[in-house]
Amino acid sequence: IEASEVERLQRLVEDFHESELGDLLEALEPDQRPRLIELLGASFDFAALTEVDEAVREEILEELETATVAEGVRELDSDDAVTILESMREEEQAEVLDQLPAIERVALQRSLDYPEDSAGRRMQTEFIAVPPFWTVGQTIDFMRETDDLPETFYEIFVIDPAAHLLGSVPLDRLLRSKRPVTIQDVMNAEPDRVEATEHQEEVARLFERYNLVSSAVVDDAGRLVGVILVDDIVDVLEEEADADIKQLGGVKSDEELSDTILYIQRSRFPWLFANMCTAFLAAGVIRLFSDSLERMVALAILMPIVASMGGNAGTQTMTVAVRALATRELGRANAWRIIRREAAVGLLNGLVFAIILGTLAGLWFQSPQLGFVIGLALVTVLVFAALGGIFVPLTLNRFGVDPAVSSGPFVTSITDIVGFFAFLGIATAWFHL
Amino acid sequence: IEASEVERLQRLVEDFHESELGDLLEALEPDQRPRLIELLGASFDFAALTEVDEAVREEILEELETATVAEGVRELDSDDAVTILESMREEEQAEVLDQLPAIERVALQRSLDYPEDSAGRRMQTEFIAVPPFWTVGQTIDFMRETDDLPETFYEIFVIDPAAHLLGSVPLDRLLRSKRPVTIQDVMNAEPDRVEATEHQEEVARLFERYNLVSSAVVDDAGRLVGVILVDDIVDVLEEEADADIKQLGGVKSDEELSDTILYIQRSRFPWLFANMCTAFLAAGVIRLFSDSLERMVALAILMPIVASMGGNAGTQTMTVAVRALATRELGRANAWRIIRREAAVGLLNGLVFAIILGTLAGLWFQSPQLGFVIGLALVTVLVFAALGGIFVPLTLNRFGVDPAVSSGPFVTSITDIVGFFAFLGIATAWFHL
Structure with a gap:
């Protein structure tokens, strides 16, 4: 199949979920992995790279052209993009960032500036924020008209002009409210929030304790900078449990099946x-x-x-x-x-x-x-x-x-x-x- | 404080999240726990009982009147109610069920009939299901007008008259669609679904793999019977990791700090x-x-x-x-x-x-x-x-x-x-x- 039958490959991969595509990558011989990605071109979903072991990811990224990576990363939510950029050497990371549009570059750079394993690294910088004086109807219309919404979201945030987080409205509450009601009246005035510098394990404990699906991420001045979703937290919890099990057994926490x-x-x-x-x-x-x-x-x-x-x-x-x-x-x-x-x-x-x-x-x-x-x-x-x-x-x-x-x-x-x-x-x- | 100062206690507990109330229960001496619950009466949120160790839960439920439990369980989502009923002896379970309204009794009984640790036990039987020919507008209006909606939900389901699952619509997609569009046109025709008899670990793997926040639960005829939310899955993953760690260390998986x-x-x-x-x-x-x-x-x-x-x-x-x-x-x-x-x-x-x-x-x-x-x-x-x-x-x-x-x-x-x-x-x- 690796005999460059591009079209058949593309058709095969079309319906794959990113995690299935990731499994396919892991199942291939190491030297065939970058080749598959290059063959697939634009039909390769870079999110698949977030689903493979870190060692595999690093190896693949080593081989790919920075232009290819930049192209792939553009399509992703910022948290996935950060995961990929984290796995690259610094010079290459800079090269990829240089090839991105300014807005995305700044957002990614800001995430990367937060310490490793912090909330800032795991957050998604795509979110919906509205002023408190909007009505429910206005907000729904805004969402209908805006093309560039985040891929998934479970709540919208309420901010003041300086981007300070004022509150949050879960989508189900938004749907249950009448159109003329103002956002202020339906919002949760004490929204769950985490500091961007907080360690991801602390964030995970918070999600677990309060059964959250998403949480606002704020900087030290209380300004909204991103949102963390529960699917990333599930991964953090797994990683953490994995680390504990391995360490108790005398194995380094980052040892993976794909290591040499x-x-x-x-x-x-x-x-x-x-x-x-x-x-x-x-x-x-x-x-x-x-x-x-x-x-x-x-x-x-x-x-x-x-x-x-x-x-x-x-x-x-x-x-x-x-x-x-x-x-x-x-x-x-x-x-x-x-x-x-x-x-x-x-x-x-x-x-x-x-x-x-x-x-x-x-x-x-x-x-x-x-x-x-x-x-x-x-x-x-x-x-x-x-x-x-x-x-x-x-x-x-x-x-x-x-x-x-x-x-x-x-x-x-x-x-x-x-x-x-x-x-x-x-x-x-x-x-x- | 245990000197029956009911009002002060009620005020104290008012703003507590269920998990904080659970912590309070665990911190008390065993014989004071049921006493606190009786003192608080209707202001005690029974969801707190789902947040304590199983041994503690069993002990407390042993002491409480079945009428008190029935009253408390009525207020809960069905998955929490099942968790509480699971921890009671069979006769007491039956007594509590007898004191519930018929609809709730049937729903809970059905969940309890599924095997332990199956998707059927973890599911919530409160969900929103609409026919495929409704429009987005109709659906939103329906949600605005219905009082008895589930506490939280992230998608609505589409079913035929025999309750077979046809599709699902995530809330964000619903909000982004124009009112005259029919549900059929925006629904995901291959919704994530799990069988009610499936083991919770398998369900958790599915959530993890496909980054789900909720999934339909169907019976063996493909009829929608409930929904599983990600917060329950987070608990399942934690339980599972906990069990693996303990078992590797030669300790039974259900050993808890509160055991004798x-x-x-x-x-x-x-x-x-x-x-x-x-x-x-x-x-x-x-x-x-x-x-x-x-x-x-x-x-x-x-x-x-x-x-x-x-x-x-x-x-x-x-x-x-x-x-x-x-x-x-x-x-x-x-x-x-x-x-x-x-x-x-x-x-x-x-x-x-x-x-x-x-x-x-x-x-x-x-x-x-x-x-x-x-x-x-x-x-x-x-x-x-x-x-x-x-x-x-x-x-x-x-x-x-x-x-x-x-x-x-x-x-x-x-x-x-x-x-x-x-x-x-x-x-x-x-x-x-």
């Missing part, structure tokens, strides 16, 4: 390295008990069980704590309650598993005393695991470090060290090794 | 139990090499390092695989490519860490040979960890088991067993122990 082997190898290295260091610490603890191990090899056989139970219990608590911190469910108000609860759960599960594991180990090595020792060690470890699982994320969070990224190595090193120390220490004391 | 100690202890038990079983397996592997361990205690000291490196590398790969499966990014089409890539990453990191770890261990025990042995074992483990990390989730997924729930114990048992076996086995052979 070398990139992934390097991105996973730090976590494994951190783990190696803590593992050496734990091995150092074991070494303290070399003599005991030589005298009683059963200890060497059983000690990984104690450590792994601790590691898993710690991970359970940590997962809950990290997630609750991310969704703002865990804060100062309830931290102590949750700490007490986790400690109680740790103690309870410690006692339950002490009995099970102690019995099994005692039977296996036909030594009830060994069973008692491992049981005692297990209670100790599970309580420490619970405390570590909650204190580590809370402390990291307090110091402004993202607990999802760095809690894991801390928690497992605590549980390993406590696990080996408790088990081998109690055994050495008990058996006078 | 006993509930949490029991819910975390199975994962720890599964982990204990696999740890015993690994201990069994170590026992095979008892003689070697007795002769060379350094092996006992170093073996946890090998196992923990394997466990962490396996978790990295597994996290990426589970997440990619959940977001449908990983499928048959690219599975082999990802498997090859993960194996390559494992081999590469295995070689890198073999050199680092081998050198450090060799220096520590002043035995280059021991360094070589641990290095060789590490390469083996990291390759197996990569393969296990991807094959386990893929296989579980193939057999219809949720990979997020059960991959963890499988992967770590593979890495532990391979780790101990490789390290102790290679050492025994090399040193003729």
Whole structure:
């Protein structure tokens, strides 16, 4: 199909939704992607580029002529255009901007001037704003007569001559009002608004909390500069959840399926390295008990069980704590309650598993005393695991470090060290090794 | 404040958004919650109950009179009402339904008849549907004159006399069209639709993919039965991400901060139990090499390092695989490519860490040979960890088991067993122990 059968391709792609076109791009071999876009020419919808992985997007944009990109970007809503421009190198970005009409260039440049991942980057600069003294009828007529309306909108905004945001009118309320009523009388005088510099995660929490579909974006003087729509927020929420999941698993938040082997190898290295260091610490603890191990090899056989139970219990608590911190469910108000609860759960599960594991180990090595020792060690470890699982994320969070990224190595090193120390220490004391 | 100062409370709560009222409820002591609701009477917005944790909701509803609940539920959109009814015991649910007017009762009963977590449960049965031959003007007038419109809506639906869905008109398009145009001419003839029995996660993927804000819900005969709005979908996406994160960390997906100690202890038990079983397996592997361990205690000291490196590398790969499966990014089409890539990453990191770890261990025990042995074992483990990390989730997924729930114990048992076996086995052979 890549044999330049342009017309057949164009017909094929015609009915595609932008996300289907994006999937098609990802399914192609890397060198065929820019080729497809060039073949399709004007019938390629650049919005498809916002639907592919960032690595793929960067690669494609690298290959395309800036004139092609400028042409494609012109057709897009400003938020999509910004997503594409973000993925280009600075010189190329400037080249593309130079080829755009002045109005669009200024709007895009302003969005790009806001910090990465801020509301200003995600907003759409196309919106409808009317003065408060217009009537509902005037407003509807205005919308009927204006060609250049945003592609989708769910509310119109009300501004004063200096563009300060005064209010908003949801479309359904506009439709339900009689024509002679003034906008002032139907508008929501305290519209939902976010600062352009606010981080997109904060904006997403707001949308989630108040069930919004769109929100005005204002600059620091309260002037309306754009609008954020819920479909972008859905993407932000997904990205955020994705990042948390990956970071908890020791993977960089931006790792994508389309990344190269070398990139992934390097991105996973730090976590494994951190783990190696803590593992050496734990091995150092074991070494303290070399003599005991030589005298009683059963200890060497059983000690990984104690450590792994601790590691898993710690991970359970940590997962809950990290997630609750991310969704703002865990804060100062309830931290102590949750700490007490986790400690109680740790103690309870410690006692339950002490009995099970102690019995099994005692039977296996036909030594009830060994069973008692491992049981005692297990209670100790599970309580420490619970405390570590909650204190580590809370402390990291307090110091402004993202607990999802760095809690894991801390928690497992605590549980390993406590696990080996408790088990081998109690055994050495008990058996006078 | 709980001293029955009803008026002050009512004034306080008046301007609260439902989610703020929900937060207030959660912050109160459990026995004060139903009391607050009874004190507030008609000024309590039952929508707040949809914003609290399920455990809290169940507890509150347990305490309230069914008459109070029936009164509160009447005011709500049907999707919120269903969320509340879902949390009640069946007899009480029936009592509440009995106290509702017939129309609402039937609508709610129909929603409740759909399976849990289906589109039918999340949909709102309030929507606007018009015949195709109406004009835009007629439709707008109809909306102006009808009092009982849904609280929010973003599109109106077009149906035939038998209620079959024919099309949809987004509000912005309605506003942009001239009054004499017929609905037929402006409607989208292939509206987004979901089956009422479809799982909410599938619906959420659809919203995400096509950037929807609302979608028609149809029964199996294609008749319009409701509408799903994006704010519910945002909640579904959050729930789903939450469930994945918790399950990967070995915690039940429905565990909430408000659960009791006993509930949490029991819910975390199975994962720890599964982990204990696999740890015993690994201990069994170590026992095979008892003689070697007795002769060379350094092996006992170093073996946890090998196992923990394997466990962490396996978790990295597994996290990426589970997440990619959940977001449908990983499928048959690219599975082999990802498997090859993960194996390559494992081999590469295995070689890198073999050199680092081998050198450090060799220096520590002043035995280059021991360094070589641990290095060789590490390469083996990291390759197996990569393969296990991807094959386990893929296989579980193939057999219809949720990979997020059960991959963890499988992967770590593979890495532990391979780790101990490789390290102790290679050492025994090399040193003729």
